[in-house]
Amino acid sequence: MAANRLTQRRDVDVTLINPRPDFVERIRLHQVVGGNHPAVVDYRTVLAGRVRLVVDTVTRIDAAGRSLELASGRAAGYHHLVYAVGSGSADPRVPGAAEFAHPIATLEEAHRLAPVVAAAPRTAPVTVVGAGPTGIETAAELAESGRAVTLLCGGVLGPYLHPRIRRAVARRLAALGVAVADGPGSRVAAVTRDSVRLADGRELPSAVTVWTAGFGVPDLAARSGLSTDALGRLLTDETLTSVDDPYIVAAGDSAAPSDLPFRMSCQAAGPLGAHAADTLLARIAGRRPEPIALxxxxxxxxxxxxxxxxxxxxxxxxxTAFHLGGRPGGRLKEFICRSTVRMMADEAAEPGAYSWQWSGDGGRPQRLAGHRDASRAGAGRAEARRAAR
Structure with a gap:
């Protein structure tokens, strides 16, 4: 989205550096595991013709020299940089999980998992760890294909969901045959080759364990000496500009505006990418960038x-308690998945056309003020503890 939008100016050369030759529909990775969708789109369908695609990985940002070190050994210079490296799997920090559980946060991980699931006997127990959107969708996808699935919540099912919608989701999962284990006792304590041990002492057989709990971000910003939040997201102001460097802006899962990031989601990624481009275009034109309103x-x-x-x-x-479920909910979900691709293609065809201002959140300034007050109070308490020692 950012790359396409930047082509509004004919005097701007835009390069997109990405480790894959195709765009990944990350919201469809559970379908890759289920064998129902490739989850990739040719960049020619979503990227403006004026954008140069370089298939490579950035290993370090030299902010002082305004250049990028690439995994291929090459270097790339820049005048302005959009930092949009996304997110991936987090270190599970659970004994055996790294060795025996299968993450699903990236295309490569989904590709490794799909044949493992396909090779398992149809009646073999499959365990999905984590009951956020990825866990719920993966469990439902596999159960609908006839797999015996257990979903381990480690807490509540769908923490974001309103209680009424949570009950509706639980009923649908039960109808698909998914066994849901929730509550604190369902937290995973250890993973072995053929079982999962829970915090309450239960040990469940598991021929395939899918790990969807938690996300992490690449450490590129931290390795490059740029300021990050505790998770490693690049710290920015409300215009999405790095707190360290006015020539770097951030968007998507790897951005932490005012240390109060938006929820990781495709609905945040599009507006953040567009706003990052708008911030750079304003600076190039000598105008003051506007704060994000999302x-x-x-x-x-x-x-x-x-x-x-x-x-x-x-x-x-x-x-809220309002929702759309059943078959209409399924059709709306598919429409939204297709729309995320279409909005990028539309922006490629007509840079600057995408708009999201209707969805502005007028309460964010107040939350930011409260967040800053809490941060200052926390810093004051920490300083007092240090002085007491």
């Missing part, structure tokens, strides 16, 4: 290929 609409989940649920939210991303 409100989220909710969360949509596929519950197999036929049904789904769309959970509406207030613009501050707090869930």
């Amino acid at each position: 409100g989220l609409a909710g969360q949509c989940l596929s519950l197999g290929r036929r049904t789904g649920v769309f959970q509406l939210s207030h613009r501050d991303d707090t869930a």
